[in-house]
Amino acid sequence: MSELARIIEALLFLSPDPVSADELAQATACESDEVAAALAELDRAYAPGARGLQLKRVAGGIALATDPVAEEASRRLLAKPRTPPLTPAQAETLAIVAYLQPVSRPEITRIRGVAAESASATLEERGFIEEAGRSQFGAVLYRTTDLFLKLFGLDSLKGLPSVAEWDPSPEEQADLRDRLLRAGEQRAGDASPAA
């Protein structure tokens, strides 16, 4: 392994946050193409399945992380569960913040149709979302954090699929419309006295 690759490996080991290629170039006093070559070398050394560690591109930088092969043993060693899964309410709130940021809580509530108070508080506590200024009415706006990108294995928000991908298909829309109309007719029918 080249000396530069070795140095970069050490930097990634020490740094608490993902390190960008620019920061690596600055710290090692090297050109960015040299850094790119060293990173390619590290990518080969950390090829999937080769080591207990992997090289991840997350939150706009590069980071070392464990391979899931070690999950059970690390849980036993550190006696610490990994990030608990999201509740449906938290996941919905997070999805709305991720796609519409910056977004206010009343807006989240409007889209979900149910309040988002405790879900957004939990997400903020876990460091997935943070304040991003205020709306013109003074309501706190939320955005996602770098920790969100890191824990979700995303390099940037661009890594999220387009929201249009989740649009119901025309068939599903037609089906939904049918069901809605039928329900409406039924209600209307129930309400009118037997003529």
Add this chain to the structure above:
Amino acid sequence: MSELARIIEALLFLSPDPVSADELAQATACESDEVAAALAELDRAYAPGARGLQLKRVAGGIALATDPVAEEASRRLLAKPRTPPLTPAQAETLAIVAYLQPVSRPEITRIRGVAAESASATLEERGFIEEAGRSQFGAVLYRTTDLFLKLFGLDSLKGLPSVAEWDPSPEEQADLRDRLLRAGEQRAGDASPAA
């Protein structure tokens, strides 16, 4: 590399402290001779000069550590203050501490109209603010640090811009706290109906 060696590599990576062979055996649910064989395998992978990391036997166990080859670059990358852009919440919190110090967290919350927990935690972690004793009610008081002055290019707190520039009604600096609290209360409370 064997799966056990990969798992042990991941465990050593995660653990902030040296891990004993016994602990490794327990965490991986393997016999100690299997662990010893895996460690020998790792010793070969981490032969001196091979990587940016080294496998070290230290008091009470085994640990991963960086190779001295990365010393200079690590200092450049890490032994400098972290200075990402301030979020709106952090800027507001820091401004309150800078102008009103020493100031307690409940007071910061009152002035902002929203809690400042995570903002003040981050500012403290980055060394911008520090504890300065307790208020008479036992709340932690904050003040800015020397690092804060350096990062804002200030010789002393006197160099902070006059608030008159942003405040439509310039008054004496002395009652800044009063005016802030009043504005905070107004922001939070003055719309009480004229009932």
Add this chain to the structure above:
Amino acid sequence: MTVASLELDLEVFSGPFDLLLTLVLREEIDLLEVQLAEIVIAYLDHLEARGELDLDVATEFLVLIAALLELKSRLMLPREDDELADFEPGEAAEELLARMLEAQRYRRAAEHLAARLAGEEGVRYRRAPLPPSLRSTNLAEAGAVYSPRRLGAALGSLLRVPAQLRVGHLSDPRVTTAERLAHLRRLLLRGATTFDEAVRGADRVTVAVTLFALLELYKQGEATWIQAEPFGDIAISPASRPAAVL
């Protein structure tokens, strides 16, 4: 004590009533998340603790809580009174459909995110303190990265008093209980009357305050009242006892 300073300890809010009101108006607290019943209970607890009824405060409280209730019910049934009338049933269904589709879009995005997080399970990052040699920040090397103007601007934005909120629609009871008491007493001097008579042409706030005044008259033993059927008119007659001295 005024209603404004009534201390509340609700699930989503803790502090004085007027602060809650403001936060709701500024959309910092979602009214849908506020259990109005909790506020009423807090007020009843307060009354019980005091052991007496301050009529003016009670009136103010009723007006405010009624306004909040109305606001909340409008939020819960956003298009009921104003727009639904203009809505063809088909349009209403389209509107509802659009909302359902939007909600569904983000529910699926949520599933994607949850799956993504689950997929990252087992990927752990290191959290360890830096080696001692790297831990101390060299002050001499720290340069000016931030502009002090940023702090001044942040503080300035806190100093600015936000624009006055219009709360006229919430309450401005220009009518007082005392006025309505006098009005009722005048009517009763001429003999029996009815509630409809007493509030003819009055706005809703006046109607509410008049009812309160009527309660007070009843409590003082100055009047009795009978409502023959639900929603029927209320007949009010002077009590046999002579009226209390004003």
